[in-house]
Amino acid sequence: xxxxxxxxxRERILLRAHDLFYSxxxxxxxxxxxxxxxxxxxxxxxxxxxxxxxxxxAYLEYRHERWLAWFKGSIESHxxxxxxxxxxxxxxxxxxxxxxxxxxxxxxxxASSLPEVGCIARRHKEDMxxxxxxxxxxxxxxxxxxxxxxxxxxxxxxxxQYDSSENALRSLDRIISxxxxxxxxx
Amino acid sequence: xxxxxxxxxRERILLRAHDLFYSxxxxxxxxxxxxxxxxxxxxxxxxxxxxxxxxxxAYLEYRHERWLAWFKGSIESHxxxxxxxxxxxxxxxxxxxxxxxxxxxxxxxxASSLPEVGCIARRHKEDMxxxxxxxxxxxxxxxxxxxxxxxxxxxxxxxxQYDSSENALRSLDRIISxxxxxxxxx
DNA sequence: GTCATTGTAGACAAGCCTGTCTACTTCGTA
DNA sequence: TACGAAGTAGACAGGCTTGTCTACAATGAC
Numbered sequence: 001x002x003x004x005x006x007x008x009x010r011e012r013i014l015l016r017a018h019d020l021f022y023s024x025x026x027x028x029x030x031x032x033x034x035x036x037x038x039x040x041x042x043x044x045x046x047x048x049x050x051x052x053x054x055x056x057x058a059y060l061e062y063r064h065e066r067w068l069a070w071f072k073g074s075i076e077s078h079x080x081x082x083x084x085x086x087x088x089x090x091x092x093x094x095x096x097x098x099x100x101x102x103x104x105x106x107x108x109x110x111a112s113s114l115p116e117v118g119c120i121a122r123r124h125k126e127d128m129x130x131x132x133x134x135x136x137x138x139x140x141x142x143x144x145x146x147x148x149x150x151x152x153x154x155x156x157x158x159x160x161q162y163d164s165s166e167n168a169l170r171s172l173d174r175i176i177s178x179x180x181x182x183x184x185x186x
Numbered sequence: 187x188x189x190x191x192x193x194x195x196r197e198r199i200l201l202r203a204h205d206l207f208y209s210x211x212x213x214x215x216x217x218x219x220x221x222x223x224x225x226x227x228x229x230x231x232x233x234x235x236x237x238x239x240x241x242x243x244a245y246l247e248y249r250h251e252r253w254l255a256w257f258k259g260s261i262e263s264h265x266x267x268x269x270x271x272x273x274x275x276x277x278x279x280x281x282x283x284x285x286x287x288x289x290x291x292x293x294x295x296x297a298s299s300l301p302e303v304g305c306i307a308r309r310h311k312e313d314m315x316x317x318x319x320x321x322x323x324x325x326x327x328x329x330x331x332x333x334x335x336x337x338x339x340x341x342x343x344x345x346x347q348y349d350s351s352e353n354a355l356r357s358l359d360r361i362i363s364x365x366x367x368x369x370x371x372x
Numbered sequence: 373g374t375c376a377t378t379g380t381a382g383a384c385a386a387g388c389c390t391g392t393c394t395a396c397t398t399c400g401t402a
Numbered sequence: 403t404a405c406g407a408a409g410t411a412g413a414c415a416g417g418c419t420t421g422t423c424t425a426c427a428a429t430g431a432c
């Protein structure tokens with residue numbers, strides 16, 4: 001019997017795990033469900049991912065690459081300027097699959113039982129911050145400014161999760177405007 | 187047999203559930219563990235909280251009151267000025283029990299299976315935002331400024347969860363400084 | 373042509389999860 | 403003094419969890 005789907009087993013598992021983990025949470029998603037919905041058997045699954053923690057790590061790595069690629073692309077398509085950040089995040093927040101930042105959610109859910117997710121989240125945000133720094137003029141405090149913008153963005157992401165995306169974006173816009181208007185003075 | 191502890195059963199359960207839910211996460215904490223560690227039996231537990239969801243709701247309500255009382259007190263003790271916010275959150279982040287915002291964490295963990303936590307989180311942040319607004323001079327845009335500060339604070343809270351509290355506080359300080367310096371001009 | 377890799381189906385173990393149940397005790401108050 | 407509220411111990415049900423196991427088939431590289 002051939003597999004009906006086009007993709008090899010590992011990718012089918014990872015894609016399905018991504019959607020389930022991101023939309024329902026990691027602990028809420030049983031391995032059995034990932035296995036059933038990716039059209040694979042237990043042996044095949046456990047040959048690729050010896051434990052659920054291995055799948056979680058692969059999920060976060062995959063998510064990181066996918067999200068960052070989208071982020072860079074969206075920034076380009078909005079003008080590659082620091083003020084592009086607001087429409088970029090508007091695009092994300094309005095996506096019907098939006099459920100916050102996968103890394104922030106995973107830290108909240110698992111940090112106490114799988115401490116390495118803290119490091120993984122930090123690296124993810126470092127890469128996001130580097131992209132933001134690339135939008136700013138070179139100056140003594142460019143990196144610090146990019147870090148502060150990244151913190152504001154984290155705030156807007158979680159705000160959009162439990163409040164309206166409009167409120168989140170309005171606040172983000174105010175913060176970014178304040179900071180870049182003032183930046184050259186310091 | 188008398189209960190050895192001083193507190194009535196319901197409060198013992200709630201206190202223990204609070205500590206376990208906040209530090210390990212809600213799904214990671216089984217009812218059996220809450221029952222065992224609060225020194226109560228199953229019947230007693232289920233008489234007070236007919237289901238785990240009832241306990242979760244009570245936990246969030248208790249957390250809200252406790253956190254807000256601490257927040258107001260800490261602001262008073264740091265001068266009741268908008269610049270007091272940085273030392274107030276420094277105090278929290280450096281507490282060894284700190285594990286982020288209980289409401290943000292719960293939204294990330296449960297929003298898809300218990301949607302009402304979104305509303306609960308929003309109300310919590312509304313109350314926090316009202317306290318912040320009380321630190322600002324009355325003006326046309328006071329509420330909007332308070333909302334933006336609340337978003338920045340949310341960002342700093344999650345940042346302190348997976349990065350150093352110093353980085354989180356430095357960014358928060360920069361954002362607050364930018365915004366209040368510019369505020370009177372607008 | 374041989375052999376490792378990757379795939380198939382599905383039974384099974386052992387433990388943890390929430391929630392129910394019987395049967396008995398202690399206490400405060402009307 | 404009678405009664406309801408709140409407490410005790412612990413067995414039990416049924417379902418979901420992760421992970422292992424047997425036994426067999428197709429594929430591709432050397």
